[in-house]
Amino acid sequence: MIQKFKKPVVFIPLILILFSGVLAFQVKNDKLFALAKNIDIFATLVRELDSYYVDEIDPDKLVTIGINAMLEELDPYTEYIPEEESDDFRMLTTGEYAGIGALIGNRGEGNMVLMPYTGFPAQTAGIRIADYILKVDSVDVVGKPTSAVSELLKGPANTPVVVKVKRDQDTLSFSLVRKKISLKNVPFYGKLDEKTGYIKLADFTTNASAEVRNALVNLKSQGADRIILDVRDNPGGLLNEAVEIVNLFIPKGKEVVKTLGKLQNVNYTYRTTKTPVDKDIPLVVLINERSASAAEIVAGALQDYDRAVLVGRKSFGKGLVQTTVPLTYNAQVKITTAKYYIPSGRCIQAIDYAQSRENGSITSVPDSLRKEFKTANGRRVLDGAGIEPDELVEEVTYAPISYTLVAGNHIFDFATQYFYKHKSISDPMRFTITDQDYEDFKKFLVGKEYDYTTYVEKSVQDLEKYAEKEDYYEEIKAQLEEIKAKVNHSKEGDLDTHKKEVMKILSEEIVSRYYFQEGMIEAGLDQDPAVDLAKTYLSDPSKITKVLSAAAK
Structure with a gap:
């Protein structure tokens, strides 16, 4: 009797395995079929629009709009990069382009130079802030959009360009040679007093770590024996540069960050690989709500190792990794493929985009779901909301x-x-x-x-608006007018106040x-x-x- 039941008992697991495999294969095939079907529908739709729509359509523009609308359903960092925008994308990731080295913008009367970058053609030739741009070579640019003027100023390295500007009452002409422009990741460093060195890290493009290293070494040679690293307003950038910057302050072989995603090839642990410049120098890192991504990795890793005191305000909370994937016709797509996890094990991502897609609103990770982790010294830190400073500094507000x-x-x-x-x-x-x-x-x-409008004035206006809906408005109208008069009188003195x-x-x-x-x-x-x-x-x-x-x- 026992032998009769042995065969079914042995084969049940095998049957389940085979069934699971068939089911998985079927699910995968269903997904591939769904993708192929919808791509075919999309292509057919565009063709029919081009044939039947009452007006002429621009297929490139229409498809780009469709792609961008689709990607908006995911997260803000997954984005399509058509061929014509590849140069701008390269500049964002490398900090490099060829041009005259100046930031331009429109201040109402026309396009002007807002900031010539030190050491590049515009600044060395004598172009200054507030110079109105009249002509680029033979092209009159008065009234043109800023983007169009910017394109004219850019071009292949070592090519000439003539820029005519208006400065006060004078018209000046500058003959420049375009150069490869590499924007500084460290736009300033220096000593704040005899002992305190300060490094402003504004970006994480190519060579960011080399620039920080250079600043640190120079400051130490000038007698600085304590350092402030300022990553406020830093939007992040290249991950490897963040790892190298952390390595300046912590020993070789330490974990800095790991990436975990759906695919095995995006799962990786980044460790320090070099001897640090100084693993003992007292260090404070400044952060705020606009410190994101790589800036948060640097701040968070140094906090997790109790290597630095963090001062400022809670960081942005971008713990998502993007991978750039080439597409046909020289287009690219930047896809969110993983999440960052810093040494304590916490993820710094603050927004749950999967949940946001379901309910239609931006959904932060609720406090009830935030998990507790420990730094090297056993300090309590939490995940799911960016990096919280050790010492909070309230935001400076202006009148x-x-x-x-x-x-x-x-x-x-x-x-x-x-x-x-x-x-x-x-x-x-x-x-x-x-x-x-x-x-x-x-x-x-x-x-x-x-x-x-002052804050008090806005409050009075709101009070008046609500009072008008009530029966007693006429009774307090005189008092409201008196308050408004006093507020207006106060505004006249605000330049002194x-x-x-x-x-x-x-x-x-x-x-x-x-x-x-x-x-x-x-x-x-x-x-x-x-x-x-x-x-x-x-x-x-x-x-x-x-x-x-x-x-x-």
Whole structure:
């Protein structure tokens, strides 16, 4: 009796395995069929539109719109790159292009130079901020879109280009030779005092780690024995550059980040491979809500190893990996293929895009689903919401009048006028406009439009709107008018009330005319709360030790 039941018992697992294999094969075939069917439908649709639609259609444009709409259903980082945009994509990933080396934009009256990059053709030839571009070679560019002017300025390296500009009352012509432009990942580094070195890391394109290494070595040779690494507003970039930068501060053989995805070939653990430049130098990393991707890997890995104190605000939370895949006809697609996991094991991704697709709104990882991890010293850290700083610094807010003066180009225009009248100024960290300069600025504003709505004024307007719907509006109308009058009177004095704030913004803008991007960054470090807090920690090693101990969190 027992033998009769042995065969079925033996064959049941085999049957299940075979059935599972057949089912998997069937599912895969069904998916391939669905893909082929829908691609055929899409191609047929475009052909029929081209044949029957009442007006002429542009197939390239229409298909691109269709592709982009499809990819929008996934996440913001999966994107289609047609052949004509490949150069722009290459510039974003490598930081390189051929041109004159200047940022241009429209300030209302036309396209002008907003920032010539130090050491490149535009700056060395004498082109300055606020120069209005009139002609590029023989092409009149007045009234043309900024993108069109930019394309004219770019071209093959070592080719000539003539740029005619208007500066104040003069018309000037510059004969330039286009060069290969490689934008700096470290636009500024220097010593903030006798002992404190500062490195601004703005991007993660090719050579980012080499630039940080160079800055670190130079600062140490100048006597810096503590470092501030600033990755605020850094959108990220190349992963290998992030790993190399972490390696400057931690020993060889340490895990920095690993990528995990659906396919085996995207799963990889990145480790440090070199001897660090300095594994003991006191280090503070500055982050904010615009620090993303590779910037978060650097900050997060250094936090996980308790190698640095993080100061600032919670980072963006981009923990997704993109892989660029070539398509036919020289097009490309950048596809999200994996997620980042830093040494403690946590993922820094803050938005659940799969969930967002289902409910139609942006869905953050809820606090209830965030998991706890530990740093090397046993400090408690959480996943699912970017990198949280060890020491929080509240965001600096500006008065409405400051926003209005900047948005209306009044700060920009006065700085340009100041530059025309003054041949030189002191170094960026020491320069500030005088009280007389500020009075000149107030006179400059006479007759110019810079109206704005204060927070109190907005509240009064809301109160009035709601009160109008109630029966007692007439009873309080007089009091509302009195409040509005007092608010308007207060606005007239805002230039004096917020004098210190406006003077700082004006001074930084003026510095840019003489010292360009580097000077503007340096000037902005004065009265920077995050920098001041970082210096406080670095000046007292016991503070750093306390923050990085297991008892800290």
